[in-house]
Amino acid sequence: MSESPAVVDHRRLGRELELFDTDPLIGAGLPYWLPAGAAVRHALEEYVREAERRAGYRHVYSPVLGKRELYEISGHWAHYRDDMFPPMDVGAEQFVMRPSLCPHHAVIFRSRARSYRELPFRMAELGGMYRSEPSGVLGGLTRVRAIRLNDAHIFCTLDQVAEEAAGALGLIREAHAAMGIVPVRHRLSLPGPGGKYVAAPGMWERSTALLREVLDASGLDYEEAEGEAAFYGPKIDVQVADPAGRESTLSTVQVDFHQPEQFDLRYIGPDGARHRPVMIHRSVIGSVERAVAHLVECHAGAFPAWLAPVQLAVLPVSDDAYEAADRVAARAAGLGLRAEVVGPEQGTLGARVRAVRLVPYQAVIGAKEAAGDRVSVRLRDGRRLDPLPVGELLGRIKESVEAHATGLWAG
Numbered sequence: 001m002s003e004s005p006a007v008v009d010h011r012r013l014g015r016e017l018e019l020f021d022t023d024p025l026i027g028a029g030l031p032y033w034l035p036a037g038a039a040v041r042h043a044l045e046e047y048v049r050e051a052e053r054r055a056g057y058r059h060v061y062s063p064v065l066g067k068r069e070l071y072e073i074s075g076h077w078a079h080y081r082d083d084m085f086p087p088m089d090v091g092a093e094q095f096v097m098r099p100s101l102c103p104h105h106a107v108i109f110r111s112r113a114r115s116y117r118e119l120p121f122r123m124a125e126l127g128g129m130y131r132s133e134p135s136g137v138l139g140g141l142t143r144v145r146a147i148r149l150n151d152a153h154i155f156c157t158l159d160q161v162a163e164e165a166a167g168a169l170g171l172i173r174e175a176h177a178a179m180g181i182v183p184v185r186h187r188l189s190l191p192g193p194g195g196k197y198v199a200a201p202g203m204w205e206r207s208t209a210l211l212r213e214v215l216d217a218s219g220l221d222y223e224e225a226e227g228e229a230a231f232y233g234p235k236i237d238v239q240v241a242d243p244a245g246r247e248s249t250l251s252t253v254q255v256d257f258h259q260p261e262q263f264d265l266r267y268i269g270p271d272g273a274r275h276r277p278v279m280i281h282r283s284v285i286g287s288v289e290r291a292v293a294h295l296v297e298c299h300a301g302a303f304p305a306w307l308a309p310v311q312l313a314v315l316p317v318s319d320d321a322y323e324a325a326d327r328v329a330a331r332a333a334g335l336g337l338r339a340e341v342v343g344p345e346q347g348t349l350g351a352r353v354r355a356v357r358l359v360p361y362q363a364v365i366g367a368k369e370a371a372g373d374r375v376s377v378r379l380r381d382g383r384r385l386d387p388l389p390v391g392e393l394l395g396r397i398k399e400s401v402e403a404h405a406t407g408l409w410a411g
């Protein structure tokens with residue numbers, strides 16, 4: 001798209017495209033999603049769940065709060081409390097909104113005895129978590145207090161770590177290609193002076209060496225950065241940049257020896273003895289909020305067709321073709337596509353074409369096309385196709401959407 005960077009602010013575009021908004025009565029950093037934004041988010045969440053299923057992940061659900069003790073054990077209470085909402089007193093117990101999903105997943109893993117045959121156990125959840133950010137820094141979808149994270153924890157043996165981490169990097173690469181996202185760099189994030197990190201020098205050395213090995217084998221260029229690690233371990237961060245060049249982390253892969261120790265996680269090995277698993281934390285698209293913010297900005301609102309809030313706009317030239325347009329939209333909806341009729345009551349054909357300029361497929365129906373069950377098609381990138389049968393158009397769109405293609409029309 002040709003818009004200048006100043007125009008492509010996801011907050012402004014998000015409001016223009018009616019994706020999301022905030023209301024002071026709900027609170028800063030607590031955006032709500034409008035139908036168009038929910039459609040994008042739903043497509044993204046479906047994609048991730050399906051990609052994870054194919055990669056052997058198993059999904060769980062866990063509650064968004066937990067007892068304070070849970071986070072004392074995980075280390076969040078000692079190392080991360082400043083970013084957590086204060087505890088709520090309920091009778092004699094204290095509950096907190098969770099700052100991460102790891103502790104719940106560790107508890108699920110240890111809910112029964114595990115054999116080495118179950119490893120790697122890839123546990124995934126698109127779960128809610130909360131961060132107590134000061135009001136001043138909040139804005140749009142990039143700094144929020146309620147976060148929906150595409151999270152997973154892989155419980156595995158030490159020998160499996162490199163392959164599992166490499167597999168996670170592969171999933172990340174695949175997702176970015178489908179989303180049309182090009183990362184600016186890969187970063188190996190290490191602890192730095194003055195940070196709050198768990199003290200276990202041997203553990204840090206081992207996990208850093210493992211991640212270096214994975215990055216070296218991947219052939220990716222990467223930089224090392226001190227002071228960017230999680231409190232429990234180093235991580236690979238996949239960095240993206242907004243149109244103004246501001247960097248943020250979208251996807252991560254982390255190796256953790258700390259929480260398996262804290263939660264006393266075990267599995268029974270082939271020798272019949274109990275062993276400690278390693279925990280890999282990984283996120284393919286990061287938080288749904290930040291992923292959508294980045295998608296809005298990097299595509300200037302012109303999402304790949306599979307993510308577009310409306311995939312097909314049907315424009316009857318005049319009222320005579322209205323019924324035919326309705327039928328096309330209904331057929332599209334029946335195929336699982338998101339289609340909308342934009343009729344003459346919304347302005348001249350030229351004005352309507354401009355209004356739907358971000359919709360990937362625009363079908364124009366005049367009296368001649370209506371009679372022949374055909375449509376004239378304009379693609380978002382300006383291409384015009386010869387009139388073609390409605391069934392053929394819808395079939396091609398469906399194919400492209402199901403393939404998560406970033407191109408609109410092959411050939």
Ligand SMILES: [Zn+2]
Pocket residue numbers: 100101102153281282
């Ligand atoms: Zn985690």
